[in-house]
Amino acid sequence: MPGFDPALELQRGSSISTVSYIDEPGQHDENPRPAVQMENTYQLGPVKRFPVLTVNNILKDVLTSYLQEEKYEAELCRQMTKTISEVIKARVKELMIPRYKLIVLIGIGQLSEQNNLRIASRCLWDPSSDTFASYAFKNSSLFAVANVYAVYFE
Amino acid sequence: MYASIFSLSRTWFHPRSVCVEFACSPRVLSLVFFFLVNVFLLHCGPRVLCPHRVCVLQSVDAAIGGSTYQHSRVNQWSSSVVENCLGQLTKLGKPFKYIVTCIIMQKNGAGLQTATSCFWDNTTDGSCTVRWENKSMYCIVSVFGLAI
Numbered sequence: 001m002p003g004f005d006p007a008l009e010l011q012r013g014s015s016i017s018t019v020s021y022i023d024e025p026g027q028h029d030e031n032p033r034p035a036v037q038m039e040n041t042y043q044l045g046p047v048k049r050f051p052v053l054t055v056n057n058i059l060k061d062v063l064t065s066y067l068q069e070e071k072y073e074a075e076l077c078r079q080m081t082k083t084i085s086e087v088i089k090a091r092v093k094e095l096m097i098p099r100y101k102l103i104v105l106i107g108i109g110q111l112s113e114q115n116n117l118r119i120a121s122r123c124l125w126d127p128s129s130d131t132f133a134s135y136a137f138k139n140s141s142l143f144a145v146a147n148v149y150a151v152y153f154e
Numbered sequence: 155m156y157a158s159i160f161s162l163s164r165t166w167f168h169p170r171s172v173c174v175e176f177a178c179s180p181r182v183l184s185l186v187f188f189f190l191v192n193v194f195l196l197h198c199g200p201r202v203l204c205p206h207r208v209c210v211l212q213s214v215d216a217a218i219g220g221s222t223y224q225h226s227r228v229n230q231w232s233s234s235v236v237e238n239c240l241g242q243l244t245k246l247g248k249p250f251k252y253i254v255t256c257i258i259m260q261k262n263g264a265g266l267q268t269a270t271s272c273f274w275d276n277t278t279d280g281s282c283t284v285r286w287e288n289k290s291m292y293c294i295v296s297v298f299g300l301a302i
Contacts (some may be wrong), residue, residue, distance in 0.1 A: 017285055074265050081269035089271040102273040103298050105255060110264040116225055117266070120232035121255040122240050130251070149253050151300050153275075 022082055045129055048097055050150040052133045058091050059135035059146045072110040072142040081106045084146070092148060103149040111143055125151055205246060210284045210295050213238035223260045223290040232256050239295060250299040257294045261287075274300060 066084055070076065085106045092102055109117060123130070129152035137144045217234040221227070239254045259266055272281065278301035286293045 072265065074267070077265070077267045081267045082271075085269045085271035089273055093273060101275070101279070101300055103253060104271040105268070105296070106270070107257065107266065107268040109259075109266040112262060112264045114260070114262050115264045116223070116228070116260040116262075118228045118232045118258045119255070120236050120258075121253065122233075122236040123254070124240055124244060124252040126251070147255070149298070151251055151253075153300075154302060 020078065020082075022086065046099060046152050049129075050097055050100055050131050051095065052131055054095065055092055055133035055148055055150075056135055059088060059133060059148065060137075062088050062091065063135060063137040063144050063146055067108070067137060067142065067144055068139060070139070070142065072108070077108045077142070081108050084144075088146060088148065092150075097150070099153045101151045101153055103151070105147040105149070107145045109143055111138070111141055119145055121147070123149065126154075129154075206243060206282050206297055206299070207284060209242040209246070210239050210282065210297060211286070213242055214284070214286050214293055214295060218258075218288075218291075218293065220288075221290075225260075228258055232258050235293065235295065239297065243297065243299075248299075249302045251302060253298040253300075255296045255298075257292075259292045259294075261290055261292065266292075268294065270296065270298075272298070 062084060066080060066087075070080070085104045088106070089102060089104045092104070107119065109115070121132075123132070130150060132147060132149045134145070134147045137146075214235055217238055218231050221231070235256045235258075236254050239256075240252060243250075243252050243254070257266070257268070270281070272279070279299060281296060281298045283294065283296045286295070
């Protein structure tokens with residue numbers, strides 16, 4: 001669920017960017033729960049660690065199966081990014097790794113001869129328990145990058 | 155509508171003295187303004203509010219403000235944008251783990267679609283995305299904050 005501005009169209013010069021949601025960010029907060037006091041678990045670290053290699057394989061499977069034969073088209077790829085991010089989140093949740101919060105980030109871009117793009121990320125977390133998995137896919141007309149960040153909830 | 159604005163303000167907007175003032179003197183204009191401010195704050199995400207957006211914009215401007223796209227310098231730019239952002243967010247001193255992602259793309263007519271999907275606690279975690287551009291490139295910075 002991206003926490004963007006409300007859906008709006010910006011037109012600056014010759015470029016247009018739009019934002020769209022699957023779930024509106026404010027919807028789930030209509031009946032806010034009272035703050036829950038958690039009991040102490042006395043655990044110093046994660047019982048089951050996040051399986052990076054398994055998740056890399058999941059990313060590779062999902063991206064290849066959804067995008068192998070596709071050509072880049074704006075509307076199709078917009079839907080595709082949303083669908084793929086939901087699918088990857090569901091498959092990683094199926095692994096049932098307790099106390100891990102997930103963030104899935106997908107980017108699909110058009111391949112052109114001169115297209116230059118750089119994606120970078122830095123994280124402020126606990127490296128002994130938090131980690132990430134990443135996969136980049138390419139076919140003749142598009143490229144796709146998928147990142148999954150897993151953060152342990154202490 | 156009056157009751158719902160009051161409950162909205164109690165949930166998200168402090169200090170309480172402001173809520174009481176508006177409850178006692180219902181003027182239409184002040185109520186509408188108050189409601190609009192709350193809507194704006196809500197849409198930024200529950201706990202990741204405007205100061206984070208300001209940090210990000212400042213970092214991006216400082217790192218690549220007046221520059222033209224150069225392939226040899228992109229590595230250095232993206233690293234500095236992300237490190238500046240993270241440094242400024244840390245200085246805010248809030249109890250969050252942060253993930254900052256930056257995408258720098260040359261303006262070429264090619265298209266890019268990005269999406270994020272998150273599994274977290276809605277009441278404590280949130281995100282903020284800033285889209286910045288100049289004449290030669292785009293920069294999209296996403297900040298995710300997860301409460302400790």
